[in-house]
Amino acid sequence: xxxxxxxxxxxxxxxxxxxxxxxxxxxxxxxxxxxxxxxxxxxxxxxxxxxxxxxxxxxxxxxxxxxxxxxxxxxxxxxxxxxxxxxxxxxxxxxxxxxxxxxxxxxxxxxxxxx
Amino acid sequence: xxxxxxxxxxxxxxxxxxxxxxxxxxxxxxxxxxxxxxxxxxxxxxxxxxxxxxxxxxxxxxxxxxxxxxxxxxxxxxxxxxxxxxxxxxxxxxxxxxxxxxxxxxxxxxxxxx
Numbered sequence: 141x142x143x144x145x146x147x148x149x150x151x152x153x154x155x156x157x158x159x160x161x162x163x164x165x166x167x168x169x170x171x172x173x174x175x176x177x178x179x180x181x182x183x184x185x186x187x188x189x190x191x192x193x194x195x196x197x198x199x200x201x202x203x204x205x206x207x208x209x210x211x212x213x214x215x216x217x218x219x220x221x222x223x224x225x226x227x228x229x230x231x232x233x234x235x236x237x238x239x240x241x242x243x244x245x246x247x248x249x250x251x252x253x254x255x
Numbered sequence: 256x257x258x259x260x261x262x263x264x265x266x267x268x269x270x271x272x273x274x275x276x277x278x279x280x281x282x283x284x285x286x287x288x289x290x291x292x293x294x295x296x297x298x299x300x301x302x303x304x305x306x307x308x309x310x311x312x313x314x315x316x317x318x319x320x321x322x323x324x325x326x327x328x329x330x331x332x333x334x335x336x337x338x339x340x341x342x343x344x345x346x347x348x349x350x351x352x353x354x355x356x357x358x359x360x361x362x363x364x365x366x367x368x369x
Contacts, residue, residue, distance in 0.1 A: 144298070171355045173355070173356070175359075180264075180361050181361060182259075182345060182359035182360050182361045182362055183299075183345065183347075183357070183359040184359075185356055185357075188355070188356065198356065230298060230299065232299075234355055236355060242355055243289075243301045243304065244301070244355065244357060245301070246291075246298035246299040246300070247298050248296070248297055248298045249296075249297075249298055
């Protein structure tokens with residue numbers, strides 16, 4: 141089954157304790173992206189990756205890091221989480237290239253609370 | 256700046272009645288428009304998209320959307336609502352400048368009452 145898998149689904153942590161949210165896709169997609177969802181703001185892009193070893197900032201990258209060492213995996217790293225990073229996070233993947241209508245497939249989400 | 260607006264936080268409709276969820280956009284160049292649905296505790300699921308061609312786009316679960324260039328709108332519609340359609344709906348436009356980047360509206364919660 142084609143899917144995007146995120147782990148963990150729920151996470152409660154404390155300020156400053158490094159954490160990683162994993163994302164894996166089995167569709168051989170080149171493009172992967174992280175979004176955060178906040179009430180009244182919709183989804184905002186944090187980082188994206190066009191392919192292995194190619195990443196770039198989205199609209200709200202502060203406080204986050206990513207890596208793309210393998211095509212299927214795109215972990216999101218919070219080196220020193222703060223309460224304003226409490227949010228619902230989604231990983232997405234799609235085909236890349238010049239096809240403007242590529243559909244993005246989303247993971248089930250990770251709900252993060254930073255105390 | 257490119258943007259998407261969903262003017263209604265919530266839409267209430269009775270089961271069996273037609274529903275409309277509104278979306279307007281602002282983008283440079285040709286718009287590439289999408290609707291996604293989010294059920295509780297689930298990720299976003301693709302419903303339909305407009306790239307070019309017929310202004311009426313048909314999608315999953317009986318949904319359709321009408322692209323109106325002059326009004327810069329892309330409203331989501333369904334002729335007969337089901338209780339199971341109750342969910343959070345997002346309109347999105349592909350950012351003409353960013354690779355595959357989607358710009359989302361704030362979302363509209365659809366509540367279908369029996």
